[in-house]
Amino acid sequence: MAHSVTLIPGDGIGPELTEATRRVLESTGVAFDWDVQEAGADVMDEHGGNPLPEHVLDSIIRNGVALKGPITTPVGTGFRSVNVTLRKTLDLYGQVRPCKSYRGVRSRYEDVDLIVVREATEDLYAGIEYEQGSDEARELIEWIGAHGGTVRPDSGISIKPISVTGTRRIVEFAFDYARRNGRRKVTAVHKANIMKFSDGLWLHVAREVAEQNTDIEFEDRIVDNLCMQLVQRPEEYDVLVLPNLYGDIVSDLCAGLVGGLGIAPGANFGTKAAVFEPTHGSAPKYAGQNKANPMAMMLSGVLMLRHLDEMEAADRLEAAIAEVIAEGKSVTYDMKPTRDDPTAVGTSEVADAIIEKLGAPVA
Ligand code: NAD
DSSP: OOEEEEEEOOSTTHHHHHHHHHHHHHHTTOOEEEEEOOOSGGGGGGGTTOSSOHHHHHHHHHHSEEEEOOOOOOTTSSOOOHHHHHHHHTTOOEEEEEEEOOTTSOOSOSSOEEEEEEEOSSGGGGOOEEOTTSHHHHHHHHHHHHTTOOOOTTOOEEOOOOOHHHHHHHHHHHHHHHHHTTOOEEEEEEOTTTOTTTHHHHHHHHHHHHHTOTTSEEEEEEHHHHHHHHHHOGGGOOEEEEOHHHHHHHHHHHHHHTTOGGGOEEEEEOSSOEEEEESSOOOGGGTTSSOSOOHHHHHHHHHHHHHTTOHHHHHHHHHHHHHHHHHOSSOOGGGSSSTTOTTOOOHHHHHHHHHHHTTOOOO
C-alpha cells in the first residue's frame, strides 16, 4: 500500500531539492501517495499574507507525516516563522538530528555517529519575554525583589520554563528512539549545578526515566564539559538528549563535526505528526540554479523511510548516497575540494547518480 505523505516543496532552493528527493525516494520501490502542499513566501499573497495556510496544516495532521523543503521566513511582515508555527501547532516536541561521518566528506573527524535529540517546546525558546523598560518588566523585577532576588532595574527578561511533563516525554522519546534504532547509550545534558530548579529538574526526571529503561545505558553531562568532549572524543557519545537551547547549539556543533549543512538531515516528532526536513535554510541566492546540495534533504527522506518502517529501503538509499559521496564525482560544488571546481554537478544530476546506484532507471 502507498504511504500518504504531505510534500511541501517550500521556497528558495526548496522545490528543486524536493523534486530530487522525491525521485530518489520513488526509485527505492516504495510507493508514495504525495499530497503536495504549497507554503512560504511565494504563496502568501494568495492566502491573506499567511505563509502557512490552514489547509497545509490540515494535510499534515491528516497524513501524520510530511517531507518539507526549507521555507524563507519573511522579514517584517508580522507573521511568525513558518517553522515556529509548525512546531507549535503540531506540538513537534522532539527534534532529531543525526550527525554521521560519511567517507569522502571533508571533515576533521572520522567515525562520528551521533543522534542529537532536542526538546523543542520549552526552555528559553518558550517565547516568554519582557522588554527592558516595559511595565511588565518593571513589575516582574519588583516582584523578584520582594521574593529574595535581585535584578538590575534596566534589565530585559527571558523566562526559562522546564516542566516535569516536557522533560519526561522527551527523555522517554530519546530512549524509545535509541531502542528502535539499535543504539546503546543515552546521555542527558544539563547545567544542573547552576540552574537547580530548571536544569536540576531536567536531570532528576531524566534519571527517573532512565530507571525505567535499564536495557539502555544512561549517563549525564554538564553542557560545557560535553562540548569540550565532543570536540576531543566524539566517538564516546551515542544519543544525546538536551533541553531546547543547548540542543540548538550542540546540534550545530555536531553538524560541524561531520562536514556541515549540506549533509545534515532533520526530523521533528510530535503528538500529531512527524515532519522531515533538512537542517539548512532556503539559500535564496542559489534558488532555481540547479546548484544546491540535495543530500541533507535526501537523508531526511531516509529518516522518513525508517519512520514509515521501510527499513530495507532506507538502508539501500542511505548506502547509495554514501557511495556517491565516497566516489566524489557526482557531487555538488560544496562537496568538491574547492568551491569553483568545474567538475561539480547540479542538484538533479546528484539525484540521477543515486538512482543509478539504486539500480533503478533514471527518469
Ligand atoms: P541557509 O541554510 O539558507 O544558508 C546558509 C549558507 O549555507 C548559505 O551560504 C547557503 O548558500 C548555504 N547552503 C544552505 N543550504 C545549502 C545546500 N543545500 N547546498 C549548498 N549550500 C547550501 O541559512 P540562512 O541564509 O540563514 O537562511 C535563509 C532563509 O532560510 C531564511 O529566511 C531562514 O529563515 C530560512 N530558514 C528556513 C529553515 C527551514 O525551513 N527549516 C531553516 C533555516 C533557515
